[in-house]
Amino acid sequence: MAATMQPEAVAPTTNGHNSSGRARWKYMDTLLSRPGAYTDPDDFVPGAVPIGNVEQSHVLVIGAGGLGCEILKNLALSGFKKIDVIDMDTIDVSNLNRQFLFREKDVGKPKASVAAEFVMQRVPSCKITPYVGKIQDKDEDYYMQFNVVVCGLDSIEARRWINATLVGMVDENNPDSLKPLIDGGTEGFKGQSRVILPTMTSCIECQLDMHAPRAAVPLCTLATIPRQPQHCIEWAHIIKWEEERKDLVLDTDDPEHITWLYEKALSRAQEYNISGVTYSMTQGVVKNIIPAIASTNAIVAASSCNEAFKIVTSSATFLGNPGLNNYMLYTGDSGVYTYTFEHQKKDDCPVCGNLPKDMLLNPESTLGELVESLAERPESQLKKPNLRTEEKTLYYSAPASLEESTRPNLKRKLRELLADGEDFAVSDGAFDITFRYTVRYT
Amino acid sequence: MLKIWSMKQQQQKSDAASGQTKKKKVTAAQLRVQKDLSELALPGTMKTVFPNPDDILNFTLTLTPDEGLYKGGVFNFTFAITQNFPHEPPKVKCKEKIYHPNIDLEGNVCLNILREDWKPVLNLNAVIVGLQFLFLEPNASDPLNKDAANDLMTDRDRFKRNVRSAMAGGAVKGETFDRVMK
Known part of the structure; x- marks a missing residue:
């Protein structure tokens, strides 16, 4: 204890209150101030640039539980200064054995705010903004402000949602719209850490079958x-x-x-x-509780934060470089085993395989005319299309009952059914892929 | 950081221009269900009913077997699909109380691909074929209704009679069943 107390005692000059006090980041600065065997010769300029990137990158951490506590601690201690954290949960007494940012007095309080408060107390130069709620509460404008997203989630549904959102945000005319997504996950002694460059590399939907199904008894x-x-x-x-x-x-x-x-x-x-x-x-x-192992969380979170650090600094090759490895799996139940590989992008991935194309439409034309025109489009030539938006079933050729109930829509004007900028999906039994379009009214 | 974008620019071949903020997108689960529905090959003995046509994640499948022990009956199954589809199987329940070795009195169905053997590569068609199969070949070795399974195993003729009287709304061993005849 005494040994660890000492540096704490001299903390006021090194904890970042004093902006010139870089003592706390001495080794980080040294690492980023000279080229090395693994630095990228084209992209790494030693010194102020990578150091500034760490300080100025706005990082979103999704989840403030077992992995989230580790991730927040690691990022703050690596010199990241602008972090947001989202978590909808409150602290339970059973979390306290491994979610080390929480104490008994915090039971019942929101994880995101308690975790943010704790880390800021220890690393005052780091500003963490908590949001207590669901990731689905936020829109693209919110996610646009970040440079990197690091996930420590336990839900596949939430992973699929953030993945689809980040893939959908990529705008080819705006480099800042591409947000690297780093996903950590653990289950008992097993875990993974993977990096997704939305639209460029295999996404979470492409990798859906990597999640072990919940074991079920007949x-x-x-x-x-x-x-x-x-x-x-x-x-x-x-x-x-x-x-x-x-x-x-x-x-x-x-x-x-x-x-x-x-x-x-x-x-x-x-x-x-x-x-x-x-x-x-x-x-x-x-509740399908799988015992969480603190060291699995620590290993996976360390790997995830390591990738975040490499991505923002270009100080070494990061996981997820297109054409290189993007997935690290870890198994700690019999000895230690890790394997890193490239999970390939799926051409027929419903999220990233076939990105929405703009379709110029006349708002005064009818849905029936649109359906007819689909049969003539060179890339689709759809004979029996099914069309829907997120909210509405526009027209389904099959099954028969839906054909009947959506047939009246064929006579309706497009402006009554589709908003400008809205996405719709078109499937046809004859095609493996689903075509997606974004409405652009002329 | 900038390196990623220059790689992206090398990768991209198409150049669709877009500037406006995009609106709501069709979810991955909806995309997959839409694809499954367009591939659905329903024979004359089956049809789907969508109470709310805008909600393709919840519907009823009506099965009217034209052969086998359950011929002449009309059986309705509710399908409830979550946003976690196809990671999770659809939840399928029989709406009527029927006498069947693999369907219990609450409508739970014992079909391997609805539970322990579900895989994301399976689709709605596979589930529907599976349900159809249960009515052609009730299976006494995986019982959910133990009495019915016992009858099927020990006395097939009695089982047949029980099926007929249960389908007509009668009682079997003191348990009254729903009338499901056409």
Whole structure:
């Protein structure tokens, strides 16, 4: 303890309050002030440029949980000074073993604001702006302000959303619209760190099959021959709840609901002579809790932040260079194993494989005329198209019931159905890819 | 940082101009469902109903088997697809209370590709073919309704009679079923 107390004691001159006090960043400055074996000869100018890039890059960190705490700490200690962090969750007592920016007194408070506050206390030169809420609350204008996005998420849905948003933001006339996306993820002893250059390299949607599906037990096993305590809990969760409490929406954070499931599971386990059903196991199965390993988070977050640092400084080749490796997987359950490879871009990726093209349309023409014109377009020649926007089903040739209910739209004017600048997607059974267009009214 | 952009410029071949801010985009799940729907090859024994045509993630599939033990019945299945599709399978439930070894009284369906064997490469057509198969070949070795499975395994004729009376809205072993005849 005494050894670590000493540098803290002299902190006031080195913590960045004093802008000329670069002592804290001495080694970082040294690293960035001279070329080395791995620096990019074309892009690396030693000294003020890379140092300035670290200080001025605006980094968005998505998630302030197990990975997020590590990422925020690493970025702040690497000299990044402009960070935003988004997280919708509040601190739970079970987070405290590894989410080291939180203390017992913080339980119940929002993760993003407590994490930001803690890191700023330790590294006062770093300004972290928290946002408590969902990433979906924010629009493209918000995401446009960042230079790099680093994700420490546990949800595939959120990853797919931010990925699609960043891919959709790339404007070929504006270099700043391309935001490198660094995605860290862990599950128990396994993890990955990957870099996506939206539209240039394989994206999260291209890599969707890299996520292991949630292990599931056949429904009939649960219903007829449970063998494990988990089977009894899943039975209570999926079958018994529907049978007896159909009208009540299950809230996995409600202790009464978990207790109900626990008791049902316990009596079923006794019936089949299975031991081991506990309240916390019930919670674990129902909420699909996979034990988080602090060191897995630390390793994956370190790799993710290392890539962020290399991208902004050009001080070494980063993961995700087009044509080079972009995916690092890590397995720590039997020995240590890592493998880094290039996950290739998919031509038929629904998000990045076929980017929306502008389509010039007359707002006074009808949807029927648009559908006819699709059959004549050289790239598509669609005979039986299905068209929709995010909100509306415009016209579907099949299945029959949708054809019937959307047929009246064919007579309607485009301006009643589509807004200028809105995207719509066109699929046809004869084509593997879905065509996407952006409406441009003439 | 700038290096990335110069690489991007080398990569790009097309040059569509755009300046306006873009509006809402069709989500990845919607794109995939739209593609699956356009590839759907429904035989005369099946049709889909979309209560809200703008919402393609929620619909009903009506199955009217024209052969097998369940011939003459009309069975409705709700499909509920989340934004996590195709990482997650669609949630499928039978709306009627029916007598079937692989469908329980709440409408839960025991079909491997709806749960443990789901893969993102599978599509809605595969699920629909799977459901159709359950009515042609009810499977006693993966039971959700143990009584029905037992009947099928031990006395096929009694099972047939039970199917007929359950489909007509009758009772089997004290359990009353929904009438599902055309």
